[in-house]
Amino acid sequence: MGPGNQFVAEAKRILYGRVGIDMIAGPTDSLILADETADAFIVATDLVSQAEHGYNSPVWLVTSSNELAEKVIELVPGLIADLPETNRVNAEAAWRDYAEVIVCSDREVMAATSDEYAPEHLTVQAADLDWWRGRLRCYGSLFLGEETTVSYGDKASGTNHVLPTSGSARYTGGLSVHKYMKIVTWQQATREGAKDVAAATARISRLEGMEAHARAADVRLQKYFPDEKFDLHL
Structure with missing residues (x-):
């Protein structure tokens, strides 16, 4: 059984111990790592795309660029305002109550911050993608480069998308065949x-x-x- 919504999570909590479950998933969360090479409009659009999941869906931007941080903060409200009503209400609440924009001194501090948050979805829009892929440790699914987006993973690209939330990517990965194997x-x-x-x-x-x-x-x-x-x- 996958993550579902809050009702599925409650059903899994009730049944845990009587049947096997993968995890009790919390609200979906997403983090973007972006440096000065990133396109602020695309970063802002990607943050909003995940904030529309629900009023309690955190989105985080971790960057080494003050200029990028300020531009994204400027752009997001307009992008949210342009959404249909239900999506807009969810995204407004998520951005207002749970979003964070964090400015770091360098990419190593950015990576350490990301590993501490251990996001369900982690996007890198920065130079030297090979370095990031080798350095990052704690995430549910990793999206490398501007050319991909979490929305692809949500809907069409094919990677497993039943993923750990609420920081549990520190110690586990997404749902796979291994979850159905009993180790003795x-x-x-x-x-x-x-x-x-x-x-x-x-x-x-x-x-x-x-x-x-x-x-x-x-x-x-x-x-x-x-x-x-x-x-x-x-």
Whole structure:
């Protein structure tokens, strides 16, 4: 099951534990990294395109250019005002209540800021796209260059678009076949190979006050190595 809307999120919350879910997704969010080479009108248009998702959909611009930041802030209200009513109301609220424009000293600080936000959608409109692709770590889906846009991913370009929101891209990626795989582990030991493990287990267990755990290790050492002495207490 994908992210859906707030009603789908509530249904997933209720069913979690009875059925498997991918994640409980929050409002969609988008961040644009742009330097002085970016086109302010395209940056502003892309921000508005994601703000129209809903009144609580954050959009963020992180840039190294004061001039670009000021121009985007100037352009956005007019672009929002030109939208149909429902879209306009959503975008106005999202821009007013959740948008941020952050000016950084250089691209390394920009990248670090982006990784801290860990956006669902991350767009780079800046020089040296290979550097950005290699440096950025935390995002749901990455859109490199002015020639692409999150709207392509939303509607037509084909990349998976069930993505982590609310900063969860710090530790997980989008929905994939791996979400439907169950990972299990197993272990088997030889008597000699587990000797050191058993002694360590006994000591750690007693340190934690779990005597029965310790004795499960003790009994094996006593059975397999009756003539040896072990330090089983800290």
